[in-house]
Amino acid sequence: MPYCKSVAIHGHVDKTLKYILDPDKTEELMYTSSINCMTEGDLAYAQMKTVYEQYSRRSYDAPQSKSGKSAVKAIHYIISFADSENVTPELAHKIAKALVRKNFGEDAQAVIATHTNTDHVHCHVLVNSYSISGQRFYDNKKSLRIVRENTNGVCRAFGVTPALNFENKGRSISHYEWKCRKNGVSWKEHIRNAIDSLIPNVNSFDELLSELERLGYSIKRDKHIYIKAPGQKRSISLWKLGEDYTEESLNARILWRMVGGGNGIEHFRNTAIERAYISVIGEIRILASENRKVQRRTDPNAPYDVNNDLDIYRLSAQLTVINRDKIMSIEDLKYRIDRQGAEYIALQEQLSRLLLEQEQVQELIRQSEFYFTNANRYDLSAEDKNRLEIYISSMQANDIHSPDDINCWREQNTKLHSDIMALKNTIAEKKNKLAMYTDIRDTYYEISCGDYISKLVEEEKLRREQERQKKSQEVKKKKGSR
Numbered sequence: 001m002p003y004c005k006s007v008a009i010h011g012h013v014d015k016t017l018k019y020i021l022d023p024d025k026t027e028e029l030m031y032t033s034s035i036n037c038m039t040e041g042d043l044a045y046a047q048m049k050t051v052y053e054q055y056s057r058r059s060y061d062a063p064q065s066k067s068g069k070s071a072v073k074a075i076h077y078i079i080s081f082a083d084s085e086n087v088t089p090e091l092a093h094k095i096a097k098a099l100v101r102k103n104f105g106e107d108a109q110a111v112i113a114t115h116t117n118t119d120h121v122h123c124h125v126l127v128n129s130y131s132i133s134g135q136r137f138y139d140n141k142k143s144l145r146i147v148r149e150n151t152n153g154v155c156r157a158f159g160v161t162p163a164l165n166f167e168n169k170g171r172s173i174s175h176y177e178w179k180c181r182k183n184g185v186s187w188k189e190h191i192r193n194a195i196d197s198l199i200p201n202v203n204s205f206d207e208l209l210s211e212l213e214r215l216g217y218s219i220k221r222d223k224h225i226y227i228k229a230p231g232q233k234r235s236i237s238l239w240k241l242g243e244d245y246t247e248e249s250l251n252a253r254i255l256w257r258m259v260g261g262g263n264g265i266e267h268f269r270n271t272a273i274e275r276a277y278i279s280v281i282g283e284i285r286i287l288a289s290e291n292r293k294v295q296r297r298t299d300p301n302a303p304y305d306v307n308n309d310l311d312i313y314r315l316s317a318q319l320t321v322i323n324r325d326k327i328m329s330i331e332d333l334k335y336r337i338d339r340q341g342a343e344y345i346a347l348q349e350q351l352s353r354l355l356l357e358q359e360q361v362q363e364l365i366r367q368s369e370f371y372f373t374n375a376n377r378y379d380l381s382a383e384d385k386n387r388l389e390i391y392i393s394s395m396q397a398n399d400i401h402s403p404d405d406i407n408c409w410r411e412q413n414t415k416l417h418s419d420i421m422a423l424k425n426t427i428a429e430k431k432n433k434l435a436m437y438t439d440i441r442d443t444y445y446e447i448s449c450g451d452y453i454s455k456l457v458e459e460e461k462l463r464r465e466q467e468r469q470k471k472s473q474e475v476k477k478k479k480g481s482r
Contacts, residue, residue: 002081004080004151005077005078006078006147007077008076009072009073010070010072010073011063011064011070012063014045016076017111017126020076020124021039025115026114026115027089027116027352028348028349030352030355030356031089031093031113032111033097033111034111035110037109037110037111037128038363039111039359039360043397045060047390047393048060050390051128051130051132054386055130055134055136056130058071060073072129073129074127075126075129075137075139078123078125079099079151080120081120086220088206089116092114092121092123093112094158095158096123098154098157098158099125100112102154103147103150104131105131105135107132107133107383108128108137109131110126110127111125111126132390133382134383134386159217187229187232187236188236191217191229191241192241192300194229195208195245195250198212199254203431203432205247209225215230216229217230218235224237224238244296244300252314256318259320259436271328273327273329273333274323276444277315277319277444280315280453281315284309285306285309287457289306293311293456293457294460296311298313315443318436318440321436321440322440330441330444333437337438348427350423354420357416362413365406365409367394368409370387370388371388371391371392374388375388
C-alpha cells in the first residue's frame with residue numbers, strides 16, 4: 001500500500017508549485033498535469049488565486065502569519081510507492097490523477113507532478129483549498145484518512161498492492177478458478193501460457209509485466225518477482241515457473257526474438273569478437289548435447305534439444321547483430337553504446353517537451369471551447385461563471401479572441417500527436433538497439449574472462465544438488481510416515 005501524507009500550505013503557494021514542477025525531478029516535466037488550471041506554474045498560480053480570493057475573501061499573496069493562525073491556501077499531498085510494488089512513473093501519475101477526481105471531484109483545481117529523481121517513485125499533488133464551485137477542502141486527520149482510503153481504492157483498481165485481500169473469503173470461487181479446477185490445469189500452466197502468448201508482442205520485460213497487469217494478473221517485486229492470476233489465492237515466484245520463465249530467460253526471449261538465432265554465420269570477417277563467440281557457441285552446444293547444462297528453451301512449447309536451447313540461441317542472435325551492424329571490436333561496441341545512450345537521452349528530452357506542449361495545447365483548446373460556448377449564456381451557475389473568469393486569462397495570454405483562433409491550436413495539436421507517435425517509435429527502436437549492444441558487451445566480458453562456460457556448468461551442478469536434496473527429504477518423509 002502506498003504511503004500518503006499531507007502538508008497544509010499557509011504561505012507562498014507559488015514556491016510549492018515551483019518545487020513540484022521542477023524539470024529535473026519530473027524528467028523535463030514529462031510527468032506533470034493539471035485539473036481545472038494550466039500546468040505552467042505562473043498560470044496555475046494565477047488561476048488558483050482567482051478562485052481562492054473569490055470564496056475566501058483573503059489575499060492569496062499574503063505571507064504566513066507569525067501567530068500560526070493563517071488560513072490554508074492549498075493542500076500538498078505526497079504519495080510514495082515502495083520499490084517492491086514496481087510502480088512505474090506512468091502508472092503512479094495515472095493513480096494520482098484518478099485520486100484527485102475520486103477524492104475532490106471534477107471541479108477541484110490541482111497540479112500533479114510525479115518525481116523520479118529518488119530511489120522510489122512518488123507523486124506531488126497540490127490542491128487549491130477551494131474548488132471552482134466554492135467547496136472548501138480541509139486538511140486534518142479525518143480528511144487525510146479519507147484520502148488514504150481513496151488512495152487504496154484507486155490503487156486496487158490499478159492492481160497495485162491493495163490494503164486488504166478479500167479473495168475467496170465468504171464468497172464463491174471465480175469462474176476462472178472453477179474452469180482451472182474442472183480442466184485439471186495448474187495455475188502455473190495458466191501463467192506460463194499467458195506469458196508465452198504475450199512474448200511476441202512486447203518489447204521489454206517491464207512491458208510484459210504491464211501487459212500481465214492489464215489482463216488482471218497481480219505483480220509484486222521483492223527479492224523475487226511474484227505473480228498471481230485472476231482468481232488465484234496465492235502469488236507464486238516467477239522462477240518457480242521453470243528455467244524458461246526466470247527474469248533472465250524472459251529478457252533474452254524478448255530482446256533477441258526478432259533477430260533470430262540461426263547457427264549459420266554469414267559475412268564472417270574473423271575479428272576477435274567473432275572468434276570468441278563462435279568458440280563459446282561450440283562449447284555450449286557440446287554441453288547441451290551431453291546434458292551438462294540447464295535446459296532452457298527458446299520455444300517453451302517445443303521439446304528441448306540443442307537447437308532449442310536459449311543460451312545457444314541468444315549467443316547466435318548476438319553474433320548475428322555483430323555481423324549485421326559490422327561491429328569490429330569491443331572498443332567499437334563501447335563507442336556505439338555511448339553514442340546510442342546519448343541519442344536516447346536526447347530523444348527522451350525531446351519527447352518530454354512535446355508531451356508537455358501537447359497537454360498545454362489540449363487544455364487551452366478545452367478551456368477556449370468552453371468559454372465561447374458559454375460566454376453569452378445568462379443561466380450559468382456560479383461554478384461555470386468562475387470557470388469563465390479563469391479560462392479567459394489563459395486565452396488572453398495566448399491571443400485567442402474568437403472561435404476561429406482555436407483552429408490553429410487544433411492544427412498544432414494534430415501535428416504534435418503525429419510527431420509524438422513517430423518519436424515514440426524512434427525511441428523504442430533506439431532503446432532496443434541500446435539494450436542489444438549492452439547485452440553483447442556484458443556477454444563478451446564474461447566470455448573473455450572465461451566465466452561464461454564455468455557459470456553454466458556451476459549452475460547445472462547446483463540444480464542437480466538441489467534435486468538430490470529434495471529427493472532425499474522426500475525419502476525421509478516417506479520413511480517417517482510409516
